[in-house]
Amino acid sequence: MKKAVPMLVVLAALLLLGCAQQTEQKEEQTQIKLVEPGYLTVGSDIAYPPFEFTDEKTGEYTGFDIDLMKEIAKRMGLEAKFVNTAWDGIIPGLLSHKYDVICSAMTITEERAKQVDFSDPYFEARQVIITRADVTEINDVDDLNGKVVAVQQGTTGDFAAQRLKDEKGIQLEIKRFEGTPEALMAVQKGDADAAIIDNFVAYIAAKENPGIYRVVESDEFAPEYYGIAVNKDNPALLEKINEVLKEIKEDGTYDEIYNKWFGE
Known part of the structure; x- marks a missing residue:
């Protein structure tokens, strides 16, 4: 019986430790972590x-x-x-x-x-094609065959252009830029035939630059x-x-x- 008492104490301590660890884990899960308080x-x-x-x-x-x-x-x-x-x-x-x-x-x-x-x-949103206003031969994704397409690197526009090459066999050249403004400038300057970007960004660019850009929608691009x-x-x-x-x-x-x- 004398040996049993210390054993019970040890078991109780282990149980308390386990409960404390579970409490800490729950608190960690419910505590919002912020880089800077406030x-x-x-x-x-x-x-x-x-x-x-x-x-x-x-x-x-x-x-x-x-x-x-x-x-x-x-x-x-x-x-x-x-x-x-x-x-x-x-x-x-x-x-x-x-x-x-x-x-x-x-x-x-x-x-x-x-x-x-x-x-x-x-x-x-969804992806769209944006070209110069004077480019009339691009009206769907198939028309990008043999064209240079500008994208912002690592975006869904980039992924969409790559998918057109890999899955649809469209022979387009992808030019990747750090930002969408650079991709749009490439289109405007004629360094790219078109860009693939988000629809709302494309429509704003076309609205703010009348006579410069034309937006082309395609069912090939799914909602995102x-x-x-x-x-x-x-x-x-x-x-x-x-x-x-x-x-x-x-x-x-x-x-x-x-x-x-x-x-x-």
Whole structure:
């Protein structure tokens, strides 16, 4: 009996230790992790109007994604802080905890979802072809055969162009650029016959540059959805963002932001 008492003490201690570890794990799962207290730090490639870009008059970041993240941060009791990051380094930056989330017109894909978690979709888009206004022979993807196509490297426009080559056998030359503005400039200057980019970006470019660009839609490009990317070790933040995103959609705030940038 004397030997049994110490054994019971040991067992009790082990049980308490196990409970404490489980509690710590649960707290870790429910605790929102932030790079900087008081701020929701957002990684974004701020060269993609109308989603994120720099206002030439004020020098401030603006756009649909910017307004959306400011509203989400406000409802979380935080201030949005934006980190301008080149597209090819944007996911590595999140993984190394340079910012809490990515909001940068990022399409939800299976490949990206292996590295990060995504919020519920917040925007629907699809790829389109954009050419110079005087180029009349390009009216669908098959007309890109033998043409030079500009894309932003690592985007779904890049993936779509590569898929046209690999799966449809369209003999096009892909020119990859660091940003969409550079891809559009290549089209304007005649260094590329066309570009493949997101539809809303293409239509804004055509509207702001009358007589310069022409947009070509194709059923070959399926709808795609943007999501806010969060580190996989931060499930509480993802849950909160989805909660706030739902509120914003239900109370009409999302529509207000959308109409500001894209019209009704």
